[in-house]
Amino acid sequence: MPNHTDAPRRYPAKPAAAYLFSTCLVDQFSPEAGLDAVRLLEREGIAVHFPPDQTCCGQPAYSSGYPEEAKAVARLQLDLFPEPWPVVVPSGSCAAMMLHNYPKLFADDPVLGPKAVALAERVFEFTEFLVHVVGFSRHDEAAEPCTIALHTSCHARREMGVHATSAALLAGLHKVTVAQQARAEECCGFGGTFSLRHPEISEAIVTDKVASLKESGAEAVVSADCGCLFNILGHAEFLDKEAGRKPTLPGEHIASFLWRRTGGGDQA
Amino acid sequence: MSQPIHFHPSSGFDQRSREAMNDLHLRRSFRGAMDFLQAKRRAQFTDANELSRLRDLGEAIRRHALANLPQLLEELESRLSRNGVQVHWAQTPEEARAIVLEIAKRKEAKSVVKGKSMVSEEIGLNHALEAAGIDALETDMGEYIVQLAGEAPSHIIMPAIHKTKQQIAELFAAKLPGVAYTENVDELIRIGREVLRKKFATADIGLSGVNFMVAETGTLFLVENEGNGRMCTTVPKVHIAITGIEKVVAKLDHVAILNTLLPRSATGQPVETYQNFISSPRKPGELDGPDEVHLILLDNGRTQAYGDVQLRATLQCIRCGACMNHCPVYARIGGHAYGTTYPGPIGAIISPHLLGLGATHRLATASTLCGACAEVCPVRIPITDLLVRLRNEAQAADADSSLRGAGESRKPLVSILFRAWALVYRYPTLYRLSTWLMSRGRAFMPGYQGAWTGIRTPLIPAKKRLRDLMAERQRTN
């Protein structure tokens, strides 16, 4: 089956309500990013619903060669979003899993197959949703100027085709300079279970990524994917601790960055 | 004496990768080459929309060819036979080698000049020829360098990509009589030219690969920059072409499209210097060209890939190498670490059919699934999907898979872990309980988290999960 990812998606009008599928990483390790995403959406007048039974998109098993296990977990998520609202996912990787792989996983199932397709159609990556559905246009006039680097996850870039949306959101902030980094489009070396199965290759890749982010002159790195962030920031922090120095490459999820820059922090 | 291909590439993969990554020269060579090739390709395809439609067409041509493969092969065979080209079929590397040796024996050949042919690497032809007392000389400059060094190619298009000019200068000075050390590339190429010219003039057999075969006309199509391919297919009295059964296309004009995709994707050139269409041996009255042209069609596991509608897409490949040029893993470990004839992403998806999944499963795991390969593939092979599929097959519990070596690398412990993981993540109560325990026990989170913390700080669960924060907000609102 041809796998064309460059066909443009159709976006709905800005809705009154949306679901948040937070992803297991945000839920457990980076809840602030999820909360900031909720705050951003609510400030734009969208009521955010968080189905409490959600767990994980199933990607760890899917990409490791365990489709049945992935299916069992994905199966749970299929029923969690009964209203026809968009499902916003603060991760390009998990969004891509739901958009592209759910329909494939359930393709042979006459009941769940159509369900997976219907869900996939209203799954949106967070920055994609802000740009194409919300029409986010807030500025950061009150904030201090800063220079940051943007890391776009490979799945956001290539499977979701939304590499432009994070950049567009940052470009909308007048006092943010986005530093140019070498090989911005190259993977950070995370790759989910790849980082555990091939730790040395993963290390070689993330070492280069951290180096080029630092060489860009950025004060911090932002990304719309927590997996990449944990990998990049975790390695940068590891190097700093080894060297006994202060953190040289902090970073955060783009939701938190946007929320703070556009005055969200003051209202909280 | 070239390096043997590894018949169990999975074992030793980690060791070879490690050695490659620790070799800073090598790392720099590959990085420089990858940056160069990526930039050159980008400059060739400035119109994303046009590229997208061209890839659609390339994919359609290859899919059409595969959908009609048995008929096209028969049509090709009958056309070629009518043109006077002798067609041979080989199911295995052994059969293919035997066919070459039989021709060489009949012609009492003492020397073979070889144009670039990855399939000849795949069947280990040089070893077989050498064992039979026949000189086998690689004539593509990169292949020649690699052969002189007693190595195997590390890239399917640029075989000596892992070598610096200093290393080549040393090699020439050491191995070629009367040659002094020089780092001047023009001079190094001139030396190679002189050595090889003498061989072309006297060789008994020329051996080449094939880029595409045209069923409609019975034509072998070869592209190259150097002219060694034309030498090998023109000068000796016998020309043997060897290729995989999948390389056929239906129509002559399909070549026009594929040939705009191939060089631009491969090396970022608008066109290669020579497009060589060979349709018959020398005809009466013609003053040069081989008296005999042979085509060897090799299966070697390709029919296994063909037998599965998803994995069949593997055979769409036109061997441009763009997937390896853009692969973050290949850029770090280079071609030799894979231990297979075809390295990089295409190697990871084709090698299981050639060598069995048991021997090659680790290659499919050596990818972050970043999708850079599939993004540049000129014929839109869904490489990441195929990597995932091979991972499934490698650990498949039931043995009803049609793939050789399926399930052989299943690891019971990993399977149990994933089953346990699925149990937790499919039942919200279990998930809530276990993540609650983790966030409460965060102080006891181990500082050592396996491979993760080898180079990263540990992952510590947040004090409160997002679901806790959301519940709190709901209570206060």
Add this chain to the structure above:
Amino acid sequence: MNARDSILARLRAAPAGDPAPLPDVAGWYAAMPRLDAAERLARFKAAIEASHAEVHETYRSLWPDLLLSIAEQKGLRRFLVGGTPEAALLRSRRGALDFIDYEHAGIDWRDEMFANVDASLTNARCALADTGSLVLWPDSREPRMMSLVPPVHFVLLDASAIHQHLYEAMNKEGWADGMPTNAVVISGPSKTADIQQTLAYGAHGPKEVVVLLCRENQE
């Protein structure tokens, strides 16, 4: 079952995939903007020069003199020529060239050709504008090695014989109706970048390609 039948049987036994209709190659080229003759010539010249070939524009009646002067400049003396009227014309000119006739040289003379020929002259059947390529169908009068072995290759090209691309050449000239023993499309001198991606010319084939682009004589 022999290898052939086994392979074909396995292919035939495979499940059918999604339908794969014959691709619309003609449609792809029809959608391209058409170049007129002057544009095709300009595109051809720019592209083949970018591939390191020399192009000299001349007229039908003037090319032999032009060739002689270029040969003199380049210090080329031993010329391999075929059995064509153009070769005969060139030979009829006074000049400092030694001509070697491929036909009379015979196959045993191969070592000599590999070592001691300076240049050759052949006709091009036509050319391709988009890639800057020369199309040759070598035959008994102009054998295959003539465009391959000598270090300098002179090519006579009729300025009116420039197609927009390979597809047009194949289509208009009806290639699929009968391919020659060997057809070759040449885009500049032989080259390689196999040593550290550094481009070097004259890998195995000609180091120089000199195109004599002939227009019809002006009255």
